[in-house]
Amino acid sequence: MVKQERAARTRDTLVRAAAEVFAEEGFGTASISAISKRAGVSTGGLHFHFGSKGALAEAVAERASEKLRAITVSRRSGGDVLQVLIDSSHDLMALLERDPVVSAGFGLSAGGGVAPAAVRAGGAGWDLRTQWQRWVEATFRAADREGLLADGVSPQAAAAAVVAAMVGFGVLGAGGFPRVGPSSLTRYWALMLPRLAAPGSLDELEPGGSGAPRGPVARRSS
Numbered sequence: 001m002v003k004q005e006r007a008a009r010t011r012d013t014l015v016r017a018a019a020e021v022f023a024e025e026g027f028g029t030a031s032i033s034a035i036s037k038r039a040g041v042s043t044g045g046l047h048f049h050f051g052s053k054g055a056l057a058e059a060v061a062e063r064a065s066e067k068l069r070a071i072t073v074s075r076r077s078g079g080d081v082l083q084v085l086i087d088s089s090h091d092l093m094a095l096l097e098r099d100p101v102v103s104a105g106f107g108l109s110a111g112g113g114v115a116p117a118a119v120r121a122g123g124a125g126w127d128l129r130t131q132w133q134r135w136v137e138a139t140f141r142a143a144d145r146e147g148l149l150a151d152g153v154s155p156q157a158a159a160a161a162v163v164a165a166m167v168g169f170g171v172l173g174a175g176g177f178p179r180v181g182p183s184s185l186t187r188y189w190a191l192m193l194p195r196l197a198a199p200g201s202l203d204e205l206e207p208g209g210s211g212a213p214r215g216p217v218a219r220r221s222s
Helices: 002-025 032-039 043-049 053-074 081-098 100-109 117-121 128-145 155-174 182-196
Strands: none
Touching: 002 032, 002 043, 002 053, 002 100, 032 043, 032 053, 053 081, 053 100, 053 128, 081 100, 081 128, 081 155, 081 182, 100 128, 128 155, 155 182
């Protein structure tokens, strides 16, 4: 049991170190030696747990997918589904800022030909952008069924706009631009909600997330 716990801790350390190096250097240029040094584990020890850099990337993507799934599952029950979406977007932004595993997971899923084959072979289950977009689309469809969307709003188009914004915030936050954080996302929702939400549901929505101080929401011009 002690050996199993030690092995699990070592794997966790290696996955986090790999995520940090992937996020900083990209998968293509990241080296096994840099990852082992960051983790404080010998290269031999790293290869004992992970046979290749691709296997490490697979583990990072899988762990990130689990964390993203935990956000969406924890927010499913109760409340206005649009507020659930807003709250989940704030949860995701917080993870992208503080958790290198999630940040690297999104980067790996967006890597195209640079991304390791093992991650691409994992399909939508490990493709975080697709995983997030499908959940956002499902949430907008639920809002549409409940009459919470403004007239003429397509759930698919609304989901595409929200996913694109989140991806953009993630790129800016990782690219040396001024800090992109909760206030930026709050302003985004304050701008978008009058165009997405039915007028009758707008007053109940908080762009800063549930429990945040009530912020101004611009009204759609008539």
